[in-house]
Amino acid sequence: MVTATSFSVEAIRKEFPILATRLGDKPLVYLDNAATAQKPQVTLDAMDEFWRTSNANIHRGVHHLSQMATAQFDTARETVRRFLGARHAHECLFTKGCTEGINLVAQSYARPRLKPADEILLSTMEHHSNIVPWQLVAEQTGAIVRPIPINDDGEIDLAAYGRLLNERTKIVGLVHISNSLGTINPIKAMIAQAHAAGAVVLIDGAQAGPHLPIDVQDLDADFYTLSCHKIYAPTGMGVLYGKEALLEAMPPYHGGGDMIRTVSFEGSTFAGLPNKFEAGTPNVGGVVGLGATLKWLMALDREEVERHEAELVGYAETLLSDIPGVRLIGKARQKAAIVSFVMDTAHPHDIGTVLDAEGIAIRAGHHCCMPVMERLGVPATARASFGLYNTREEVEALARGVQKVKEIFG
Amino acid sequence: MSFDLRELYQEIILDHYRHPRNQREPERATAHSEGHNPLCGDKITVSVRTENGQLAEVGYHASGCAISVASASLMSEAVKGKPLGEVERLCKEFQGAVTSPDGGEFPEMGDLNALAGVREHPVRIKCATLPWHALRAALSGVDKMVTTE
Ligand SMILES: Cc1ncc(COP(=O)(O)O)c(C=O)c1O
Numbered sequence: 001m002v003t004a005t006s007f008s009v010e011a012i013r014k015e016f017p018i019l020a021t022r023l024g025d026k027p028l029v030y031l032d033n034a035a036t037a038q039k040p041q042v043t044l045d046a047m048d049e050f051w052r053t054s055n056a057n058i059h060r061g062v063h064h065l066s067q068m069a070t071a072q073f074d075t076a077r078e079t080v081r082r083f084l085g086a087r088h089a090h091e092c093l094f095t096k097g098c099t100e101g102i103n104l105v106a107q108s109y110a111r112p113r114l115k116p117a118d119e120i121l122l123s124t125m126e127h128h129s130n131i132v133p134w135q136l137v138a139e140q141t142g143a144i145v146r147p148i149p150i151n152d153d154g155e156i157d158l159a160a161y162g163r164l165l166n167e168r169t170k171i172v173g174l175v176h177i178s179n180s181l182g183t184i185n186p187i188k189a190m191i192a193q194a195h196a197a198g199a200v201v202l203i204d205g206a207q208a209g210p211h212l213p214i215d216v217q218d219l220d221a222d223f224y225t226l227s228c229h230k231i232y233a234p235t236g237m238g239v240l241y242g243k244e245a246l247l248e249a250m251p252p253y254h255g256g257g258d259m260i261r262t263v264s265f266e267g268s269t270f271a272g273l274p275n276k277f278e279a280g281t282p283n284v285g286g287v288v289g290l291g292a293t294l295k296w297l298m299a300l301d302r303e304e305v306e307r308h309e310a311e312l313v314g315y316a317e318t319l320l321s322d323i324p325g326v327r328l329i330g331k332a333r334q335k336a337a338i339v340s341f342v343m344d345t346a347h348p349h350d351i352g353t354v355l356d357a358e359g360i361a362i363r364a365g366h367h368c369c370m371p372v373m374e375r376l377g378v379p380a381t382a383r384a385s386f387g388l389y390n391t392r393e394e395v396e397a398l399a400r401g402v403q404k405v406k407e408i409f410g
Numbered sequence: 411m412s413f414d415l416r417e418l419y420q421e422i423i424l425d426h427y428r429h430p431r432n433q434r435e436p437e438r439a440t441a442h443s444e445g446h447n448p449l450c451g452d453k454i455t456v457s458v459r460t461e462n463g464q465l466a467e468v469g470y471h472a473s474g475c476a477i478s479v480a481s482a483s484l485m486s487e488a489v490k491g492k493p494l495g496e497v498e499r500l501c502k503e504f505q506g507a508v509t510s511p512d513g514g515e516f517p518e519m520g521d522l523n524a525l526a527g528v529r530e531h532p533v534r535i536k537c538a539t540l541p542w543h544a545l546r547a548a549l550s551g552v553d554k555m556v557t558t559e
Contacts, residue, residue: 349450349475350419353534357415365450379451379473408419409476410428 007304013389015040026359029394034179034338034385035363036229037210039293043233046292050285057281059258073284076291077274083294084224084241085215090273091247093240094282098206098227099129101240102173104277105202105223106133108250109242110171116142120171121164121199123148123156123185124375125178128368130204134173143170150375154181154330161190165197172201176208180369180381181330182313182338184212188219195220200246206230210387211309211336213302216241232387233293234286240277247273254279305388309337312386312395319399326402329381340367340381343402346409348382354408355382355401362398418527418534419476422484427476432486436467441551445544447536452478456544465489465497465549470541477525477534482541484522494549501542508538 013019016038021028030038050072056065058073074089081089095101110120120134124147131145138145146164149157156174165172172194177184191201206227208214216224221241228237242250252259252270256279261269270276316339320326325344343351352364363383366373373379384398439457446453452474459467468490472482485504489497500518507519507526528538 347475349452349534349537350477353418353531354415370451373451379453408415409424 007301007308007388009308009389009391013391015042016389017041017044019389023359029358029360029397031384031386031390031394031398032361032363033210033387033390034207034230034367034383036235037232037387038389039234039289040232040296042296043289043293047234047285047289050288054288055285058284059275069284072288072291073282076287079291079294080239083214083298084226084239085217086241087217088244088273091241091244093242093247093274093277094287095225095238095240096236096283097229097238098204098225099133099238101223101225101238102130102202102204103133104240104253105242106137108253108277109200109223109246110134110137110143111140112251114138114141114143114170117168118143118170119164119166119168120145120173121148121161121169121194122146122173123175124150125154125156125181125183125369125372126173126175127179127204127206128370129206130173130175130202131371134171147371150372152376153332154178154183154372154376155332156183156185156190158186158190162193165193165199167198169194169197169199172199173204174201175204175206176214177205177211177336177338178330178369178372179207179338179385180367180372180383181332181340182335182385183330183332184208184334184336186334187221191220191222207336207338210297211306222246228286228290228293231290231293232297233290234283237283237286237290244273247277252276252279256280300388306336309386309388309390312390312392313337313339315392316384316386316395316398319395320402323399323402323406325406329376329378337387338383338385340383342378342381343405343409346405348380350409351382351402351405354405355398358397358401358404360394360398360401418531420524420527422521422524423476423480426480426483430472430479430483432469432483432490433471434469435471436469439467439469441548443544443548445540445547447474447478447540449536450475452537452540454478454482454541454544456482456541456548458545458548460494460549463494465492465494468545470544472541474540475534475537477528477537478540481525481538484525485541485545488520488522489545497549498546501546504542505539508535 018038054068056069058070077089080092149160194201200222202223203221209226209231224241226239229235259279329340348364365380436459440459442457444455454472456470468486470482472479528534
């Protein structure tokens with residue numbers, strides 16, 4: 001068990017078995033945490049234990065194992081509620097990813113309500129998963145998607161946002177932390193502005209989950225999505241938070257078992273929250289793993305974690321910008337855990353290949369954010385993204401790797 | 411993985427990346443094709459002029475990584491002025507050379523052999539083949555977008 005007193009990166013590293021990996025004669029330096037994070041031993045153990053001792057389908061059996069599985073599943077939902085600061089556990093829905101959560105809101109909340117010429121505002125730095133579902137619903141309803149501009153540093157243009165909001169604005173979609181630039185958006189103020197205009201706000205919290213304490217009630221977010229695999233938990237899962245009154249008023253997204261009260265061929269009546277939105281057998285073992293992960297994360301001193309990650313970002317920015325020919329992309333004043341850069345002489349893809357030879361995992365590409373690449377005038381970036389287990393030595397390895405790129409490419 | 415980067419980034423590849431040959435729109439082009447790798451954003455437009463069964467002119471505009479730009483440049487030198495049947499054969503040989511798991515010699519390829527190093531880097535093979543897909547599409551009169559996916 002980790003106690004909430006002080007944060008030690010050496011101790012944390014020992015909890016992640018994969019971090020001991022060596023690639024040839026080099027230690028693995030894992031800096032692709034924004035794509036997916038590694039999993040701690042507590043998560044692996046919780047899932048292993050579940051499959052070995054408690055596996056059964058939930059909500060269906062009167063037998064012992066089913067009751068155990070159901071209890072563990074419900075406990076995990078309560079842990080998610082605490083993690084998000086939600087009022088009710090049934091406001092926290094399990095989905096198969098952040099992407100599915102956004103599609104659910106687009107189809108189940110927005111589609112029945114949007115009328116031709118209604119407006120959906122999305123920031124230019126959204127992930128494709130918070131753009132395409134809205135384009136689909138816009139096509140279905142005649143609503144219009146409008147981008148909120150960003151400045152050259154990768155910050156939302158708040159004056160432009162204020163001007164764009166109007167009585168036709170029905171939905172605002174905002175990424176809490178940008179996965180391509182690391183910008184932390186001032187979502188609390190932006191949510192208040194949207195509410196004043198009568199709009200409902202969805203926050204894409206995929207990147208915020210691992211890095212910031214979240215309180216959906218304090219933010220007054222209407223919908224908030226998480227991507228579990230980025231919070232050190234298993235893949236294939238997401239969480240959609242929605243305010244009770246909004247979720248109550250929405251039709252189901254998927255039909256099937258577990259989401260009904262009664263079914264007959266004349267018609268069916270639906271279960272209450274959260275089951276109405278969770279048709280079929282969920283990823284029970286994964287949800288149990290998620291619960292264990294979030295408990296573990298909440299037991300850490302989150303402020304210390306934030307400070308540690310901020311130091312890594314600052315150190316990486318200093319070392320990288322000291323290398324001639326390296327340009328940082330995204331210089332927001334409020335940033336978390338992500339450093340995107342380009343080089344004069346080498347394409348991000350080639351940077352990624354050279355770093356890989358050094359055992360360093362980064363991501364190269366448009367990071368599912370083509371509009372932001374277009375806006376900032378780069379086809380792609382190299383992106384190093386940090387987790388709580390990364391170290392200053394790893395940042396130094398990154399900088400040495402970038403020097404190696406320069407040796408090859410000039 | 412540790413591997414010899416010099417195998418992948420040979421001097422000849424870096425030279426073609428820094429100074430791409432034939433990067434221009436040929437005069438009186440008879441067909442164009444656009445290639446796109448959605449994974450990494452590499453983009454290439456290939457334009458050709460065919461005359462009397464020959465590939466009289468080939469030009470391109472490439473924006474992408476060292477491998478894709480060098481591949482386009484080396485390709486343009488290898489196929490320019492060749493009979494179309496031979497171009498087609500070279501396209502196939504190149505595809506074979508960069509995907510063949512057990513290496514082997516490809517004597518007809520000349521400088522193109524420098525690109526065979528991508529064999530060891532499965533995610534980079536598409537970078538090398540993108541210009542060739544675009545060339546074949548242009549030659550088959552498919553005046554449209556090709557993608558690696
Ligand atoms: C900002 C952002 N939104 C959404 C997603 C999609 O998340 P998921 O993989 O859980 O669907 C990602 C992850 O790639 C992301 O970084």
